[in-house]
Amino acid sequence: MQSLWLENQNLTFREDVPIPTPGKDQALIRLLLAGVCSTDLELERGYYPFSGIPGHEFVGEVESSPDDPTWIGKRVVGEINIACGKCQTCMIGLPRHCENRNTLGIHDWNGAFAEYLILPLSNLHVVPGNVSTEMAVFTEPLAAANEILEQTAILPSDRVLIIGAGRLGFLAAMVIQQTGCALEVVVRHEKQNTLMRGLNIHAIFEYNIGGKKYDLVVEATGSIDGFSLANKCVRPRGRIILKSTYKGSAEVDLSRIVVDEVTLIGSRCGSFEPALQLLGKGRVDPRPLIDAVYPLSLGIHAFEEASRPGVLKVLLNPAQN
Secondary structure: OOEEEEEOOEEEEEOOOOOOOOOOOEEEEEEEEEEEOHHHHHHHHOOOOOOEOOOOEEEEEEEEOOOOHHHOOOEEEEOOEEOOOOOHHHHOOOHHHOOOOEEOOOEOOOOOOEOEEEEEHHHEEEOOOOOOHHHHOOHHHHHHHHHHHHHOOOOOOOEEEEEOOOHHHHHHHHHHHOOOOEEEEEOOOHHHHHHHHHOOOEEEOHHHOOOOOEEEEEEOOOOHHHHHHHHHHEEEEEEEEEOOOOOOOOOOOHHHHHHOOOEEEEOOOOOHHHHHHHHHOOOOOOHHHEEEEEOHHHHHHHHHHHOOOOOOEEEEOOOOO
């Protein structure tokens, strides 16, 4: 089958990778559409020593499901954490943090940048009929954005700043906007500014931030410098949500965190069902973020495009020539 293959930080296009065979309680899924995200780009740069097929944002159609044929033909999205179901973390209801987990396209599990992939049935969610495939491919990052609301309450009276108007920052803005809070988003490019205005979201440039006044700051830059800026903007006893993952370590002024009694919240994956509901009810439409669609055979060019400053979502369509 056609696939992208990452090994030793080298991304290649291959046609000799066998179609995977689903195991017990697993499904074989034919890819319909997949999205390139910042984590994929960081994997190519060496964020984590992954070898295999990358990609974890996808929509597909179940091709076979030996233990439950009722799944066959259904359009699905899939949660990326493959849990063991037996460790202490799983037993207390936190399978996304399983001590023995594999992660789709990131850790010991071939991902979605291929014609076919496999996942456990327990990871799958059926896409509502009124949600287009182009919208559904955003389910995983939208779930990650919506997790912010699962982790902390945002009131209409709160002043909220999102640092980073990239792929995740835009989705976070769409979700947080619905709380009615005073929301501002730091942008760097005029294109980002225009898109935010189209969503009726107040966009500002970094030089307009103006001091430690925000009740909540969401750091979604993908850059080590993003946390330093967040720390300068949050008010005493405010909250910082950390969404970025990147290679390397960051220098942190812990004294300022302690003195100002700031709450730090790490934020990763989110629940798929609330994200699908947002899409199904039309409360979030992420399609304006799509900048380009490439066939799998041009996947390397898709990565190059996604790496360009200001580019938002790049998709891979295996049916496209």
